[in-house]
Amino acid sequence: MNYEDLIQKLIDQLTELPSIGPKSAERLAFYILSQPESLADDLSSTIHDARSKVIRCEICMNYTVNRICQICANPNRNDRQILLVASPPDLAAIERAATYKGKYHVLGGLLDPLSDITPAKLNIAQLESRIHNPQVQELILALNTNVEGEATAYYLTERLSRDNLVISRLGLGIPVGADIEYADEKTIAQALISRN
DSSP states (O other), X not given: OOOOHHHHHHHHHHTTSTTOOHHHHHHHHHHHHHSOHHXXXXXXXXXXXXXXXXXXXXXXXXXXXXXXXXXXXXXXXXXXXXXXXXXXXXXXXXXXXXXXXXXXXXXXXXXXXXXXXXXXXXXXXXXXXHXXXXXXXXXXXXXXXXXXXXXXXXXXXXXXXXXXXXXXXXXXXXXXTOOGGGSOHHHHHHHHHTOO
16 A cells, blocks of 8 residues: 555654564554654654663673673673673573673674675674683683574684683574574573583
8 A cells, every 4th residue: 555655654664673574564653653642752762862872881892871881890790701692682682591690792793794794893803802811711602503603603713712711602402593582591591501
């Protein structure tokens, strides 16, 4: 159906969101239009505030509203372990498992030459400077078990190997081809316990 320009623009912009197809975008657009204007104002304001105030943590590269995120600033977290994830949703999924007590590093994606994602476009330099600290004893690679994740894990293992640094991977629990952000808490907990 052909909608008026402004309605169609709203639908088109909603389809730009991940996992939102044309039908879902249409439902969302009409839901937004049927609600009190305050809902749209609040949503718009929150999106604007988040885009203007949320930054990357100077240490782990996770999203935060402060220079240093709550996890990096927490003195009760284990400084000897760094768990590497591709994205903030992966970090959030692992935190929900409430098993891991170390620090994190967000890579910002996975190597994918076909999409022009090269090592220079990832947060590898920041990670290198962190693991050169002799206090860091283990780097846990919590990357998806797809082609890009495996290639990234191999590349990082070769690039970051040093004496007295154990580089491990998540073990049993995360099935091959699965995305970490969609795994349940028990699966993530088992993967952390049985890493190798």
